[in-house]
Amino acid sequence: MFQKTARLSKLPRQLLEGLFAFPSNKDTLGGAAYFILEKTGNILVDCPEWNKQVEDFLQQHGGVRYLFITHRGAISKSVKSLQKTLKCSVVIQEQEAYLLPEAAVTSFEKETFLSPDIKGVWTPGHSPGSSCLYWSFHGGILFTGRHLLCDLSGTLKPLRLAKTFHWLRQLKSVQMLLDYFNSGSLTYICPGANIGFLLEKRLIDKAYEQLSTLNLDNLRNTPIRR
DSSP states (O other): OOOOOSSOOOOOEEEETTEEEOOOBGGGTSBOOEEEOOTTOOEEESOOOOSHHHHHHHHHTTOOSEEEOOSGGGOOTTHHHHHHHHTOEEEEEGGGGGGOTTSOEEEESSEEEEETTEEEEEOOSSSTTOEEEEEOGGGOEEEEETSSEEOTTSOEEOOOBTTOSOHHHHHHHHHHHHHHOOTTTOOEEEESSOGGGGTTOOSEESHHHHHHTOOHHHHTTOOOBO
16 A cells, blocks of 8 residues: 555656666655666665655556665565565565564675666675665666665765664675776766755765775774764
């Protein structure tokens, strides 16, 4: 069933060719969801607000093959209904698959390929099963959930929050991404929250250059943000 709401959600807007961003979802505490048009099957990254308008939009664009969930905070109470309606696979890192007993889940350990161009990677720290999704189009786009966010100034960084599972593991996961990518393979980052700090852009460009300026040693003693 759809969430009861006094208004219809705004439709997602196109960020790049084949990429749409949904408005923040109050059901996931302001989480951001994205929709990728992929020739082997479309992919929904995290959960948008679920209603008839959103369903119609997704179906009109070819439906959804995969719902990829980046972390436990992106799990909506509508996952079961979304999966039943769209007949999609729900993909999540194995340490958080138990949080979805009502859904048919495909779990992975360290990495998973949803298509030749789209790869999920385990990046623990924010939560035990936190993961990112990489799309090689447009110079490389990384969907980071809450692993990497923008602060109040719009600066990209890992944020140490009250709900952070393991801060040092999170920093280690950031270093893994820095080692894996380069300026030629990572152009954009689409964060899974704090999108209001991006104003109208809704994505972060020159992403690898921003990541490479982080001093991870200095970040080790970052105080917890309440």
